[in-house]
Amino acid sequence: MPLQFNEYYNELTGLTVGIKKLLFSEQSQYQLVEVYETDTWGNLLTIDGLVMLSERDEFVYHEMLTHVGLFTHPHPEKVLIIGGGDGGSAREVLRHRSVEVVDMVEIDKTVVDASKRFLPDVGDFSNPKLNVIYEDGIKFVNRVENQYDVIIIDGSDPVGPAAGLFEKEFHELCYGALKENGVLTAQTESPWVKSYHPGIKKVYKVLNELYNESYMYMCSIPLYPTGLWSMMCASKGEGPLSESALNRVEKGITELRALNYYNSDIHKSAFALPEFVKNILA
Ligand code: SPD
Numbered sequence: 001m002p003l004q005f006n007e008y009y010n011e012l013t014g015l016t017v018g019i020k021k022l023l024f025s026e027q028s029q030y031q032l033v034e035v036y037e038t039d040t041w042g043n044l045l046t047i048d049g050l051v052m053l054s055e056r057d058e059f060v061y062h063e064m065l066t067h068v069g070l071f072t073h074p075h076p077e078k079v080l081i082i083g084g085g086d087g088g089s090a091r092e093v094l095r096h097r098s099v100e101v102v103d104m105v106e107i108d109k110t111v112v113d114a115s116k117r118f119l120p121d122v123g124d125f126s127n128p129k130l131n132v133i134y135e136d137g138i139k140f141v142n143r144v145e146n147q148y149d150v151i152i153i154d155g156s157d158p159v160g161p162a163a164g165l166f167e168k169e170f171h172e173l174c175y176g177a178l179k180e181n182g183v184l185t186a187q188t189e190s191p192w193v194k195s196y197h198p199g200i201k202k203v204y205k206v207l208n209e210l211y212n213e214s215y216m217y218m219c220s221i222p223l224y225p226t227g228l229w230s231m232m233c234a235s236k237g238e239g240p241l242s243e244s245a246l247n248r249v250e251k252g253i254t255e256l257r258a259l260n261y262y263n264s265d266i267h268k269s270a271f272a273l274p275e276f277v278k279n280i281l282a
Helices: 058-072 088-093 109-118 137-142 160-166 168-177 194-210 243-256 264-269 275-281
Strands: 003-010 013-027 032-038 043-047 050-054 078-083 101-106 130-134 148-154 178-187 213-220 228-235
Touching (some): 003 043, 003 194, 032 109, 050 058, 058 088, 058 213, 078 088, 078 160, 101 109, 101 137, 109 130, 137 160, 137 168, 148 168, 160 168, 168 178, 168 194, 213 275, 243 264
Parallel strands (some): 078 101, 101 130
Antiparallel strands (some): 003 013, 013 032, 032 043, 043 050, 213 228
């Protein structure tokens, strides 16, 4: 009988991936962390039965979650990643030459250890600019103020330890942790899945209230539920579609080298939202 991994996002509707074997399974203090070898997508990392990344499509998520915000900031030097234990977001942030320090605050060391072992090409953990801090991201932002140029929320879905990352109080703390001109990006789930709508609306509303500019943008990630994924970008200063941000994208993109999804056309077009998505945000 063939082995399959299934992630159901509505009753019996979901995503199926063919599995060759289970490589790793550990119930950590926080969650069930597993890595599978798949028949199509390379190795697959799941947390509590939800897809976090596959080796073949992770570039979409990580490039879009990082470069949009980093180019929106005039000169990002100090970056905070909340979550992101697989190292993919940090890898992309570290492509930017202006970045001097990346603090990655991951609650679960098991995710980092499993990623280093079974997803060795995803992270860039030996980079001396990267500090890995094992702590609850919410507690961490509660004690930092006016420290970061860019904050990237690379958490799991809004269940379990990541639920708080979709709350108003957390976003208020992130706002306080950002310096003047600070920029935040966050992963905010699929607009096709109704159970995600409350979280999407909550984050959009609070970012709108707090920041000078805030937008949803989208990308296509085949191994996330429905394949259409939303993210948000909020800025204390100029927005991601300002003339200066677009100039930075045009000039800076060649320095990043060998990206697989993000480019200057994608940067602009990702912010074009279909009517049904605008209606969720209205
Ligand atoms: N259902 C997927 C939600 C996205 C979770 N973050 C993925 C972590 C990859 N760095």
